[in-house]
Amino acid sequence: MKPDLFEAPDYYNIDDLLTEEHKLIRDAARAWVKRDVSPIIEDAAQKAEFPKSIIPGLADIGAFGPYIPVEYGGAGLDQISYGLIMQEIERGDSGVRSTASVQSSLVMYPIWKYGTEEQRKKYLPKLASGEWMGSFGLTEPDHGSNPGGMVTSYKDMGDHYLLNGAKLWISNSPFCNVAVVWAKNEEGRIHGLIVERGMEGFSTPETHNKWSLRASATGELIFQDVKVPKENLLPNKTGLGAPLGCLDSARFGIAWGAIGAAMDCYDTALRYAKQRIQFGKPIAAFQLQQKKLAEMITEITKAQLLALRLGQLKNEDRATSAQISMAKRNNVDMAIKIAREARQILGGMGITGEYSIMRHMMNLESVITYEGTHDIHLLITGFDITGENAFK
Ligand code: TGC
Ligand code: FAD
Numbered sequence: 465m466k467p468d469l470f471e472a473p474d475y476y477n478i479d480d481l482l483t484e485e486h487k488l489i490r491d492a493a494r495a496w497v498k499r500d501v502s503p504i505i506e507d508a509a510q511k512a513e514f515p516k517s518i519i520p521g522l523a524d525i526g527a528f529g530p531y532i533p534v535e536y537g538g539a540g541l542d543q544i545s546y547g548l549i550m551q552e553i554e555r556g557d558s559g560v561r562s563t564a565s566v567q568s569s570l571v572m573y574p575i576w577k578y579g580t581e582e583q584r585k586k587y588l589p590k591l592a593s594g595e596w597m598g599s600f601g602l603t604e605p606d607h608g609s610n611p612g613g614m615v616t617s618y619k620d621m622g623d624h625y626l627l628n629g630a631k632l633w634i635s636n637s638p639f640c641n642v643a644v645v646w647a648k649n650e651e652g653r654i655h656g657l658i659v660e661r662g663m664e665g666f667s668t669p670e671t672h673n674k675w676s677l678r679a680s681a682t683g684e685l686i687f688q689d690v691k692v693p694k695e696n697l698l699p700n701k702t703g704l705g706a707p708l709g710c711l712d713s714a715r716f717g718i719a720w721g722a723i724g725a726a727m728d729c730y731d732t733a734l735r736y737a738k739q740r741i742q743f744g745k746p747i748a749a750f751q752l753q754q755k756k757l758a759e760m761i762t763e764i765t766k767a768q769l770l771a772l773r774l775g776q777l778k779n780e781d782r783a784t785s786a787q788i789s790m791a792k793r794n795n796v797d798m799a800i801k802i803a804r805e806a807r808q809i810l811g812g813m814g815i816t817g818e819y820s821i822m823r824h825m826m827n828l829e830s831v832i833t834y835e836g837t838h839d840i841h842l843l844i845t846g847f848d849i850t851g852e853n854a855f856k
Contacts, residue, residue, distance in 0.1 A: 465818060514636075549564075551771075563636055618655075624692060630686045635834075666686070667684075723764065730764060
């Protein structure tokens with residue numbers, strides 16, 4: 465892969481709206497991605513391997529639990545800092561951002577928000593340091609967009625719970641130490657359970673042959689009569705709203721992360737267009753290429769402003785789930801369109817691993833599907849503005 469020459473676009477001087485602390489955090493993450501992610505990520509993606517060597521670095525930049533209080537090992541930062549860290553990581557690779565999103569918003573968040581003090585103290589510091597890695601099991605083979613239909617269930621056996629079922633498409637599953645698993649009790653109510661690797665009957669086979677998110681490990685979570693200690697139940701929130709609350713936090717991070725992937729594609733295409741000579745002049749001089757680049761920076765700028773305003777609302781605890789859905793949907797769609805256009809600007813070179821664009825483009829096919837598909841988020845907005853629920 466070519467050396468990482470990334471220069472972040474900031475067409476509307478959005479940096480002026482950030483605090484010095486935001487910029488320091490963002491710049492530290494940016495420098496780390498340049499130094500430790502960019503040189504290895506293409507090889508990891510080609511080999512379809514998650515590069516475990518970057519786990520300590522992710523912990524060091526505060527990517528595991530950015531907003532989790534310091535007393536539990538988190539970084540105690542605000543939501544805009546969290547977003548900026550996700551943006552920088554996804555600038556490197558969406559799969560690496562996935563690992564951080566799952567660890568922070570889908571594993572640490574539910575333990576912090578819905579767990580007991582004992583659970584917080586036992587799990588959060590180890591997850592924040594990367595000593596333990598987590599996964600989040602909501603999706604099932606027959607229940608993706610409709611997680612409320614899940615069939616994974618547990619029975620109360622008196623001194624423990626007995627868990628049965630299977631989860632599919634689970635990021636980090638093949639190497640996770642713990643999994644936050646959503647399952648129904650005997651009354652059909654959804655609860656979260658912390659399942660630990662090593663529990664008898666718990667297995668995590670890897671899903672192979674992905675063309676997308678190749679530097680992130682994806683797999684299944686299979687439970688065959690797994691005895692889960694009663695103290696591993698998350699007691700403080702039940703029902704589908706519990707996992708969906710975690711998704712709000714992760715979707716917020718994705719709305720920022722997608723900007724990172726888009727910025728990288730734009731920056732790469734702009735540099736290439738200025739250098740590549742055809743018909744005696746740089747291709748950047750042709751109006752068709754200028755149209756592509758001008759539209760890219762316009763869309764990136766709009767997405768940056770959307771994310772920043774959402775971050776302000778989230779800091780004030782005023783962001784609604786529907787507002788988060790709109791930002792996730794818009795910004796991922798923006799990024800995937802920019803990746804496709806940027807790839808064309810590079811001509812044949814765009815399909816090679818010399819440049820990051822094709823990898824971003826393929827990664828974003830997962831990002832537009834997970835954490836609620838493009839269609840589902842549109843229907844969430846539709847429900848919010850009309851009051852008519854298309855899911856029922
Ligand atoms: P519905 O009846 O509307 O709601 C059930 C309960 O949940 C509440 N609720 C929410 N709570 C918090 N946050 C949200 N975003 C919420 N949305 C709904 C709702 O108020 C209700 O509460 P209550 O107290 O009345 O029971 O549920 P529904 O069955 O009609 O489904 C609604 C729908 C389709 C929007 C929802 O299920 C959905 O979002 N589906 C998409 C599924 C999804 O996003 N899966 C993601 C799996 S995890 C993942 O992809 C990780 S990828 C990670 C990575 O690698 O980065
Ligand atoms: P389906 O729900 O079967 O949808 C198929 C198509 O039908 C989509 O286009 C969808 O938009 C459309 N559709 C569905 N319902 C409607 C409707 N009501 N109206 C209109 N159109 C509709 N899940 C986890 O729990 N944890 C993870 O860590 C995780 N990581 C993932 C990593 C990767 C790489 C991928 C690809 C997925 C991951 N997922 C994870 C699962 C992801 O959240 C689901 O794939 C996603 O929610 C969609 O579910 P599905 O694939 O079953 O598609």
